[in-house]
Amino acid sequence: MLEDRLLLWKFKRGSRAAFRAIYEKYAGDMLTLAGNLLDDKVGAEDIVQDVFIKFVQSIGTFRLTGSLKSYLATCVANRSRDCIRRRIRQRTAMAKQAEKRAVEIKSTVHLAICSEQLQELSDAMTELPYEQREAIALRIHGNLKFRQIAELQNASTKTVHSRYCYGLDKLRSILNGEVRK
Amino acid sequence: MRPAENIEKSIKKLRYKTSAETHDRVLGNVLQALDEYEKQKTSADAHDIRRTMMRSRIGKIAAAVLIIVSVIAGIHFLGPTESVAWADVVRPILTARTVVFNVIMNEGDNVPINRVMNMGTQRVRNELLSPDGNSVQVIVIFDYDTSLMLELIPEKKTAVLIELKDIPEKPENVLEEMRNIITELQNDPDVSVEPLGEKEIDGRIAKGFRANGPDGEMTVWADSQTALPIRMEQKWRQMHFVCTDFKFDVVLDESLFSMEIPEGYSELPSGELPIASTTEQDLVETLRMWAEMILDGAFPEDFSGQVYVDDVNKNRKKFAKLQQEQKVELGLKFGRGFIFVQLLKAENDWHYVGKNVKLGDSESPVCRYRPEGSETYRVIYGDLSVKDVALEDLPQ
Numbered sequence: 001m002l003e004d005r006l007l008l009w010k011f012k013r014g015s016r017a018a019f020r021a022i023y024e025k026y027a028g029d030m031l032t033l034a035g036n037l038l039d040d041k042v043g044a045e046d047i048v049q050d051v052f053i054k055f056v057q058s059i060g061t062f063r064l065t066g067s068l069k070s071y072l073a074t075c076v077a078n079r080s081r082d083c084i085r086r087r088i089r090q091r092t093a094m095a096k097q098a099e100k101r102a103v104e105i106k107s108t109v110h111l112a113i114c115s116e117q118l119q120e121l122s123d124a125m126t127e128l129p130y131e132q133r134e135a136i137a138l139r140i141h142g143n144l145k146f147r148q149i150a151e152l153q154n155a156s157t158k159t160v161h162s163r164y165c166y167g168l169d170k171l172r173s174i175l176n177g178e179v180r181k
Numbered sequence: 182m183r184p185a186e187n188i189e190k191s192i193k194k195l196r197y198k199t200s201a202e203t204h205d206r207v208l209g210n211v212l213q214a215l216d217e218y219e220k221q222k223t224s225a226d227a228h229d230i231r232r233t234m235m236r237s238r239i240g241k242i243a244a245a246v247l248i249i250v251s252v253i254a255g256i257h258f259l260g261p262t263e264s265v266a267w268a269d270v271v272r273p274i275l276t277a278r279t280v281v282f283n284v285i286m287n288e289g290d291n292v293p294i295n296r297v298m299n300m301g302t303q304r305v306r307n308e309l310l311s312p313d314g315n316s317v318q319v320i321v322i323f324d325y326d327t328s329l330m331l332e333l334i335p336e337k338k339t340a341v342l343i344e345l346k347d348i349p350e351k352p353e354n355v356l357e358e359m360r361n362i363i364t365e366l367q368n369d370p371d372v373s374v375e376p377l378g379e380k381e382i383d384g385r386i387a388k389g390f391r392a393n394g395p396d397g398e399m400t401v402w403a404d405s406q407t408a409l410p411i412r413m414e415q416k417w418r419q420m421h422f423v424c425t426d427f428k429f430d431v432v433l434d435e436s437l438f439s440m441e442i443p444e445g446y447s448e449l450p451s452g453e454l455p456i457a458s459t460t461e462q463d464l465v466e467t468l469r470m471w472a473e474m475i476l477d478g479a480f481p482e483d484f485s486g487q488v489y490v491d492d493v494n495k496n497r498k499k500f501a502k503l504q505q506e507q508k509v510e511l512g513l514k515f516g517r518g519f520i521f522v523q524l525l526k527a528e529n530d531w532h533y534v535g536k537n538v539k540l541g542d543s544e545s546p547v548c549r550y551r552p553e554g555s556e557t558y559r560v561i562y563g564d565l566s567v568k569d570v571a572l573e574d575l576p577q
Contacts, residue, residue: 019215023208028198035197049207056215060280085530113194121191129556140192155554158551161406168188175188 004068012059024050026069029141036137037080039126040065046082051075066148073142074152075135084130124174132167135160281428304438324440331440337509340446343513388413459521465565467518468547470511472540473500480535480547480563485524489515525550530558538563548575 002131334450542563
């Protein structure tokens, strides 16, 4: 936290090295978050790039009120949601799975640890209703508090907690073969 | 251990990576954007202007006000005689302190002008001028302290006092509002701002910026010397407004904002216009009236003030026999559905698809939105039935 504030302070005064340090520190986490939020992974790197571009463009007036990671994670979540919304409008449900597979083949974003079980879990994540997936990804990969996720989802903390728990339950069911994909 | 056994621990392992080349390319793009940003950061003043003006912060109240003005005034222009075509809706830009400006929609010849005057933040006067600017066709005065709206038709010497009920938020002092915008933007990188360079407007050098936010796009041209806006263009949903002729800190006579019925005017029965309490049923009713009364059983091409006014004008004969009071009542009823939609937020994901749908068609969706906190969407069909539909089951 203190390290982030120091990096920000230096970056605001023109230090490219400070920005690189911020990028190196969080780009991977943000890619993971975007990868877990999106149905397909091809847009994850674009989202990370957009978030960092907006971040550098706003640095003149940027004021950190919480943790930098939470801030970036919130931006990633907002952009992911927009991205998904756009795609939903653009394609039919029937074409969704086929397109997902096709774009994943082209994607340069992949699971860091490649195993059949994790691939299965990754697929199961995409089966969750978006709010549940978002609650899980932001909690586990974004380190956001339920209260912060609630603000983002414009819902009560209780609702977000329920979404998180329902999402985990559904994942367990899918992985145990209780839910047909 | 299968992932299901310790699901949270397994999800933590769901980390994604990309190739070193991609990583370097993304970092390079970000650094390039940083270079460009630093080049464009020419002056602190210009920076503040764009930060202040870029994001459309026209409050929900202002949007509701626009609808009230356009819908009611639109109805008033219906009559058996050919009146000046009212084809535009108008809206004030900012609820500002002692600011006067003109608002026009779809710039061109013979376009009516709406003159907006702000007295403090609680009182606003709208004057709908004829295209030549020589006569005032409709005056609407708002007093947010008392939640009253007074509408005057100078030509007919009629006045209607309407109570605005359940206003959800009071407009803030415009300066406070601008400061709030700056503060918000400091922590909101999701509004993209694009500098447009300089150009001459009315003999002044203006700096331009364009902002793209979730609700639309706003372009601002501001005086490069004084930092005051000269021209603002806004695309908001289907509407396109241009605001010009700004005057700041002008002295405005108190009488311009009086809620007293002027001498010589006859007062029509008062009405009520609930704002925050408008419901989905109001939207359904507006759709029903629009299809039944105006479009002979078809739903409109789009759910916008512009389309509404156009449709009304094309079918003005249908309203020829209505009394003034009935027109006011009708305008208020139409307005409720518009206000309901105006108050929806971006996350409510409002979508209208009623073009070519006929009233009574139970299969075709007309519109949909997602209520706050709901997992499912509310979909209104052509027979005006409303169903809860999951995201994945939404009609295409």
